[in-house]
Amino acid sequence: MERRKFIKYATLAGTSFTFAGCNQGGKSQPQGEVPVWASPMAANEVLKVGFIYVEPIGEAGWTYAHDLGRREMEANLQQRVKTTFVENVSEDANAQRVLRQLALEGNKLIFATSFGYMNPTFEVAKDFPNVRFEQCSGPKRVTNVGTYLGRFEEPRYLTGMIAGKMTKSNVIGFVGSYPIPEVIRGIGAFTQGLRKTNPKAKVRVVWVENWYDPAKEREAAQALVNLGADVLTQDTNSAAPIQLAEEKGIYAFGYNTDMSRFGAKACLTSDLNQWGKFYTEQALAVINGTWKSEEVWYGIAQEMVDISPLNPVIPQDVQQLVMAKRDEFIKGTAHPFDGPVKDQNGVLRVPNGQVLSDREQLAMDWYVEGIEGLIPKVQS
Template identity: 45%
Template structure:
C-alpha cells in the first residue's frame, strides 16, 4: 500500500524538477511533516496508561526532529464519542492515527474503512484490515514479576488485584499474577475487586481500602491512578505501580512499578509508513523489546525478593520462561492449556478463564 504522505512528497519533487526549481538533498522542494494523531481514554496526567502513551508521543517528536507533527485528544469515552474523535482526526489530515484503548476497537475499524489511505493502529484489540494494525504489550510478563514479589512479601498470604474491565488482557494478567505468586508461596490467595473504570481515583482508593479491610497486604492494580499506592502508604501495606513509575506517591509502600514504554513501537511504525514498508500486523512487545521496565525497585525490599524479581525478569526477557505453558487448569477443573503447549498470541488474546486456585467468577 503506497503512503499518501510519500506520494505528496514525490509529486512536489517532480513538479519542482519540471519547473526547474531547486530541490533539497532529499529530492523534495519542501518536506511537510508527517501528521500523526493519538487518542487517549484517560487524561495525560493520570500517571498511568495514558500518561505513558503521551510520554511516548513526545519521544516520537523528539526522535523525528521536525519530520513528524503529533496531536492528541485525551479523556475520550469508549463508544460513540471515540468514533467522532477518530473521524475528526482523519478529516484533519493526519497520515496515521493511534487509538490506545480496547474500547476504541470498533470505532477505529469503522473510521479506517472510510479513510483507506490513512494508517490506523489500535492498542490491545484484535480487529485488523488493510490499513489497520493492532499492538499490545505483554503486560502479563510484568504481572508475573509482580506476582513473584507479592507472593514473597505477603504476611497474610492474601494479595489483592484492583481490576478495571473483564477483557482478556485483564483476565490473563490476573492469572499471571496468581500463578507467579503461587510458584513461590503455595498458600497464597488472591482477592479481586472490579471497579469498571480505567481511571477514577476515588473508586480506586475505595477498592484499595476495601481489599485491605479484607486482609490484603499487597496490592496490584489494573487501573491508572496512583490512588491505590497512596492508600497502601497510608494503611501500611505494600503495592506495585501500574504503567508508569509511581514511586513518588508511596515512598515506603511502593515495591516497584512495571513501566510501559510505547516509544519503540511508535517510532518503528511511523518509520515503516515513511519508507513504505508498513503492513497490518498484530504486534506484541514486552521485556525483550524494551517496552516493559521494572522501575524504581525500593531499597526496603529484602535481598532475596530483589534477586527473585531480577531472575524472573531475565528469564521472561530471554524467552526461557513462558508463563502460559501447560498443563494449566481453570478454576472449574478443565484443562485449558495442554501439557507442553504454550499459548500463542492469538490464544492469549482470547483468555477468558481464571486459573485453578482463584476463588472467584468473572463478571459478565
C-alpha cells in the same frame, strides 16, 4: 461505549484476537497480499500524527504512558513529525467524531489508544484509505489499520513473584477494571508468579467496572484491605490504590507507569508500558514508505513492557530471583503460563511441558488456581 455492551463485546472478541507467529513477542501480517505504501515522503515533508486518549493524561497510568510514548517519538524524530492529541474521549460516537476530525486535519498516522476505539476506528478508516491507523488492542485488522499490544503478562508474573515473598497475610488484593480476557490474563499471570514463590498465597479481586475512577479505585482498595490484603495491585489507571497502601503502611505495585512517587514506601515496583520505541518505528515506516498493517504483540525483549526499579526493601535474594526470571522471558526460555497450569477448580488447563498458546491467552475467561471468587457474569 456502554459498560455492559463493552464487557460483552470484549469477552466475545477475545476468542478471535489471534497473533499468528507471535510466540514470546513479535508481529504477524494478514494472510494474502497486503498493500504497502511504498512511496517515501519528501525530505522536507512533515508527518502529522494524531493520538486519541480515553482519559485525561494526568500524572500516571495508561494514558500518561501513551503520552510519554508520543513525546519520545517527537524527541526522536524532531522536525520530521508534528503531533496532535485529544484526551478524555469516550469510547462511543464521540470517538468516531474525533478520529474523523484528526483525519480531516491531515494526520496521516493516527494512534487509537484504547480497546473501545476499535469500531469507531474501523468506521473512520473506511473513509480515509490513505490514512494509517494503529489500534491498541482489538480482534481485527484491515489494510490501513494495524493493531498493537504489550505482553503485560510478563511484568505481571514478575510482580507476582515479589508479592509472594513480601506478603505476611498471604492475601493479595487486585483492583480490577473490566472482566475481559486481557485483564483476566493479567490477574492469572500475576497469580502464577505469586504461587511460584508462595504456594499458600491467594488473590482476591474487586471490580470497579471502569478504567479510571480514582474514588472507586480507592474504595476497592480499601475493601481488599478489609479482606486481609497486605499487598495491592491493579489494572486500573489512577494512583489511588498506591496512595491508600502508603497510608495504610502496606505494599503495592504501580501499573502502566512508575508510580513510586505516589507512595515511596508502599510501591515495590511498577508494571511499565513503554510505547515510544513502537511509535517511533511506525512513524518512520510511514516516512520511509514501508508501513503496513501488522499485528504487534511485544514483550520485555522488545522493550514494550518491563518493571520499574525495585524498591530496596525487597531482599536481595528476591531481587535476584525476579531478575533471573526476567532474563528468561527475554531469552524466550520461560513463559508466564508454563505448564502445569490448573484453574481455580483444579482442572488441568496446561499440561506439563506446554504453555498457554497466544490464542488461548487472548480468549482467557477463567481464573487460575489461587484466585478466589468468581468472574462477574456478563449481562446482556
